[in-house]
Amino acid sequence: MNPAATLDPLLAGMPPVAAMQVHALDLSEGVLRLRAPLAANVNDKGCAFGGSLSGVMTLAGWGWLMLAAQQAGLPSEVYVADSQVRYLAPLYEDLVAEARLRGDQDWPAIARTLAERRRASATLQCAVRAADGVVVATLEARFALKRIESATG
Amino acid sequence: MNPAATLDPLLAGMPPVAAMQVHALDLSEGVLRLRAPLAANVNDKGCAFGGSLSGVMTLAGWGWLMLAAQQAGLPSEVYVADSQVRYLAPLYEDLVAEARLRGDQDWPAIARTLAERRRASATLQCAVRAADGVVVATLEARFALKRIESATG
Numbered sequence: 001m002n003p004a005a006t007l008d009p010l011l012a013g014m015p016p017v018a019a020m021q022v023h024a025l026d027l028s029e030g031v032l033r034l035r036a037p038l039a040a041n042v043n044d045k046g047c048a049f050g051g052s053l054s055g056v057m058t059l060a061g062w063g064w065l066m067l068a069a070q071q072a073g074l075p076s077e078v079y080v081a082d083s084q085v086r087y088l089a090p091l092y093e094d095l096v097a098e099a100r101l102r103g104d105q106d107w108p109a110i111a112r113t114l115a116e117r118r119r120a121s122a123t124l125q126c127a128v129r130a131a132d133g134v135v136v137a138t139l140e141a142r143f144a145l146k147r148i149e150s151a152t153g
Numbered sequence: 154m155n156p157a158a159t160l161d162p163l164l165a166g167m168p169p170v171a172a173m174q175v176h177a178l179d180l181s182e183g184v185l186r187l188r189a190p191l192a193a194n195v196n197d198k199g200c201a202f203g204g205s206l207s208g209v210m211t212l213a214g215w216g217w218l219m220l221a222a223q224q225a226g227l228p229s230e231v232y233v234a235d236s237q238v239r240y241l242a243p244l245y246e247d248l249v250a251e252a253r254l255r256g257d258q259d260w261p262a263i264a265r266t267l268a269e270r271r272r273a274s275a276t277l278q279c280a281v282r283a284a285d286g287v288v289v290a291t292l293e294a295r296f297a298l299k300r301i302e303s304a305t306g
Contacts, residue, residue: 010197013197014195014196014197014202015172015192015193015194015195016172016173016193016194016195016196016202016204016205017196017202017204019168019169019172019173019193020169020172020204039168040168040169040172041168041169042167042168042169043167043169043170044163044166044167045230045232049167049169049170049208050208050211050215050232050233051169051170051173051204051207051208051209051211051212052169052208054204054207054208054211054236054238055202055203055204055205055207055208056204058203058204058207059204062203077198079198079203079240080203080240081239081240082237082238082239082240083207083237083238084235084236084237084238085207085235085236085237085238086234086235087232087233087234087235090232
């Protein structure tokens, strides 16, 4: 079972994300990848809409943390707090966004904070790559996690 | 005639923007406002999806420049180059985004550059405000303008 696929019902449940037709591709070696078809995300110039590039990268970072928190036994709500986006080149293909924890971030330490204080924050690095591997957009975002208290907790 | 309304066919022509149901409200005293209904832009937590907040603010900045270039007799393609976004509070209402030129930017100078060199860049400040006036998200973005050459030019 592909653990990334557990995101699909959540993605499909958000109307603007359903409209972008975003779905999970895979989670491998700490990198989550999401895909969205160009046809649903095209702008007035025939290439990927900037809002969709930014949106699918934000969702990849959000999804990375949703999965990591769940796998750590700490299911959480995940909120984006701020982000920096760079649009480097037009994209005339489907959007494939990847997300990973930024190199200076320590997931075990973040999970400990989340377990102890019910809140934590984490910074993710995301990118959209064309099929030839060229990065066409990047996003770095800080997210806040809020652990969901169990009914018995 | 509300000049902002000339944006509506462009907005409706982009599938992801049509899905967000974004339309122009008004352009007044240098501020362009766009609106999108919450129902089409809601996330898993019942408030406005971050990707939609960022998207509608980016579109407000893009629209500001599309209108300004057209009104200057310099119709252009407008591309977002980079942006910084801050998500300050959840929004449980329709999304109303406003865009204005950043205070240090000089539109007549930008238009002269666009006329002479066919390319220019400009930085816009955008925000989403709740009905009570509280700012719930901000976006600052740099855009590139590329003047459309006339067939006879």
